[in-house]
Amino acid sequence: MIGIDIAKISRFEKFFEKKSLLSKFLSEEEILLVKSTQNVASLFASKEAISKALGVGIGKHCTFKDIRIHKDSLGAPYFTLSKHIIQTYNITETSLSITHDGEYAIAVAVIGTEKEPKRELWH
Numbered sequence: 001m002i003g004i005d006i007a008k009i010s011r012f013e014k015f016f017e018k019k020s021l022l023s024k025f026l027s028e029e030e031i032l033l034v035k036s037t038q039n040v041a042s043l044f045a046s047k048e049a050i051s052k053a054l055g056v057g058i059g060k061h062c063t064f065k066d067i068r069i070h071k072d073s074l075g076a077p078y079f080t081l082s083k084h085i086i087q088t089y090n091i092t093e094t095s096l097s098i099t100h101d102g103e104y105a106i107a108v109a110v111i112g113t114e115k116e117p118k119r120e121l122w123h
Contacts, residue, residue: 003052003109005045010103012040025064033071041105042077042098043069049107050079050096054089061088069096079109090114 015021016037023031026043034040047067051058058064066082077096085091093112098105 001053001055001111001113003049003054003111004107005048005052006104006106007041007045007048008103009038009041009100009105012037012044015040027065027068030069033069038100038105042100042107045105045107046077046079046096046098046109049109050081050094050111053109053111054085 016034016039019031019034022034022040025047026034030043033043046069047064048058050067051062054062056062062085066085068080070078070080072078077098079094079096081091081094089111090113091111092114095110097108100106
């Protein structure tokens with residue numbers, strides 16, 4: 001399953017300026033990754049893309065706190081999910097790509113499951 005999101009970086013200036021707002025959608029560990037407004041927009045777009053890959057979006061079935069964004073030793077992004085989300089959706093593998101272009105941060109998430117949902121191709 002694939003999810004994508006784009007975020008206008010300037011929309012997140014108030015979050016960068018007032019760090020206490022970050023806790024609305026970021027964990028303490030994720031807040032440590034924030035060095036710029038671009039980082040805030042990237043983290044937000046990542047969580048939105050991941051929730052879309054799950055097929056539910058952010059809301060009742062998946063909250064911002066169910067998703068955690070990390071960076072590996074080379075600085076590449078990856079994510080972890082709450083045990084509840086992993087078990088509910090039978091998650092087996094994940095991948096995340098983040099890019100920036102001008103005023104925008106873009107994230108693409110790929111989630112593999114044990115059993116892909118079967119969808120009819122025609123009706």
